[in-house]
Amino acid sequence: MKQIMDRRQFIKRSAVITAGAWLLGTKTSFGKISPNEKLNIGCVGTAGRAWQDVMGVQGENIVALCDIDSNNLAKAGQKFPQAKQYQDWRKMLEQKDIDAVVIGTPDHTHAVATISALKSGRHVYCEKPLTHTISEARLVAETAHQTGLVTQMGNQIHATPHYRRVVEIVKSGALGPIKEVHCWADSPWETKPLPTGEPVPPNIDYDLWLGPVEPVPYSKEYVPFNWRRWWHFGGGSLSDFCCHLTDLAFWSLDIKYPSTVEAEGPPVDANCAPPWLIVRYEYPRPGQQSLKLVWYSGGKRPSYELPKWGNGVLFVGEKGMLLTDYEKHVLLPEKDFTGFVAPAHSIPDSIGHHAEWINAIKNKGTTTCNFGYGGMMTEAGLLGNVAYRVGKKIEWDPKKLTAKNCSEADQYIQHHYRKGWKI
Template sequence: MKQQSMDAQAGQGGGTTRRRFGLELAGTAAAVFAAPAVLRGRNLNDKMNIAIIGAGGRGAANLDGVSSENITALCDVFEPAVEQAGSQFPKARRFRDFRRVFDHSAEFDAVVVSTCEHTHAFATLPALQLGKHVYCEKPLSYNVWEARVIREAAEKAKVATQMGTQIHAGDNYRRVVELIQAGAIGPVTEAHVWVGRAWGRQSAEDARRNQDIVHVEERPTGSSPIPKGLDWDLWLGPAPARPFHEVYFPGPKWYRWWDFGNGTMSDLGSHWIDLPFWALKLKSPATIEAFGPPPHPEIAPASMKVVYEYAGHDQAPPLTLTWYQGADKPKAFHDGTIPKWDSGVLFVGSKGMLLADYGRLKLLPEKEFQGFIAPAQVFPKSLGHHAEWIHACKTGGKALCDFAYSGWLTEANHLGNVAYRTGKKLEWDAAKLQASNAPEAEPFLRREYRKGWKLA
């Protein structure tokens, strides 16, 4: 069935009435996009002053996303990245150390953070403490504790924030959220999320799947010449010191190494777990258990599975959410119950299933949903992921993937890796920020930083 006709059909039944559903989502949409008329008329055409921290790779894409504004500062530990960005914005100050950017905080209103994962929190926190609006590339932090620190700092700062989960602005994701929250498939008790990518320590099967990516399976004993213009010590930042080697830089090579990133889980989990997290209004899981090859001390796994259990409440039953990466896939994928999409999200409800990816959705079994009438579309079409954040900065509104939301998402994603690395089913106490049954999880929840670096 074509998606257009599916969108026109989905929406009969379910415990939530169409009117109540429309009012709930309309309130959310209004909070995101509406602002007093006088504020809209006065501010939306004014340009903000923005500091860019991380100008290469994802930073270049994020810079392009906010290039309609005044770019007053450009910072990157790799000088060629600053030079390239500076050719487009010649009046911007140039920096190598992002800590020095904040010495000139009077010159900018907002900050875009696109450094590597292990320094996200270090560039984001001082911006929040200075009352600056912040856009931070995903994942929001390197670990669970940092995610909590950033979310709480954002709440205190009361500024506009957005995590760079760009697909959150996609029309298809918004339609899926509407359908699930309208009760199109009834109360949801299972969600399955899988991705084909496997950036991590590989099995033989993983290696066959990823022939286009060069992998090293152990930490190098030697070193490589440091590329001209790269400040390796600043790139390391709070991470433990080690000699430069080409297996770490440039990205996405560093994603695999525990000292700098968290593999496929924190990378693509930000995009794909985002959908059930949003649609089912999730926060902290009750338990987390992971399955995969024996943990490696240096490198994240290419393939693994994580099972999250969420407690039920008045509006929803208990939920099991399962994440699969690399070679791992849901049972429904293998037995032919659903189409074999390379990556996807499957919601299982009392009245059927909903299968989605970035641009498609299917209500299943299709024969059971013939003649199904869709609820009215409530979410407005996105202004664009960066544009939503800019709009929020200028109007006092909020972006849909702000830190109040994405902080919880980031915590949950990191917990999947914590469960994997401890090898235990974690009983999670969100209020105390600890696994009550696994004190050995503590070093994976937060870490000691290299001398000279402190997150405060």
């Protein structure tokens, strides 16, 4: 534990020192970007979800593009011919005119790219989940806080008017004190045998794609998309959807870190995330009863009689329930809420998730899904996977990042990088 704390202290000191040195020499220094001036942005990842992020900031100056797939990179370069092209994001960060970085890579490379960008003095937008391990999530959040740079986790549903209206209803007390929250996602991942390996396509730099994790033979089962199924790179449905669906609970109820976590699912596979999972969290709330938050995936659902929606979130209060998905919500039982008048809007509508980040950089403002907030949701999803993999109810110490009753959990909590990679 002393090593963990020493590492944190080092990150804090080095992040501040490095960022300060960078900021003194560029227009990225606080207050020197005019609100009317376009940012110079470097984008790590140019296909799939990453391309949507590039499109989200295309109104600024895209001055650098990075992708381990030369075909994707060339295609993106046609859209932004003025941008310099890289396959290695570490080389991209050496480009001095970059003000901010957008990261849309797989989970296992989020932390190394994000912390490097922050320590170089760049503002960062990174896709969800924020990291691949709990220790990385905490270090990313701490580094962002210490540097004072503007961050936003790519949880785009957070910016919708619908989510804001749901939060307003819950906060209004219309449901009474909330006792439970249930969140569920379909998105099952079939368990598969570990790939044996195959030749790497000539357009892919697989070593750069692996980044900090220990090498395994290349397979199209990993690149470009199915990496999320495998523990080595992702965390299955829970880490994929946790930030989207638990967001409403974190936002409206101001929960932070759980005290206990336990999970059930099919027998644990050493390599694959489970096709279904149920995770039960207890969140302490000073001065009131702890909150029960339950996660379901792979077709599992809470036992309440509910409309047959897809992904969903259910708030259970003393006066009633609220069921919501990404676009609609209903108060239950409906007869008890006949004539219900929604509370006045208290949360301003978003100008757009990417636009919030850009605006905050230019005007020295804040974002609504910064790495401190996004890191807590990321940790929750990752911790559920840890509880499942060790097969025990975890008693969680959020300050020390340890399972107090389960030392074997540490192997999944802490990041482990191959030689040559560190944060």
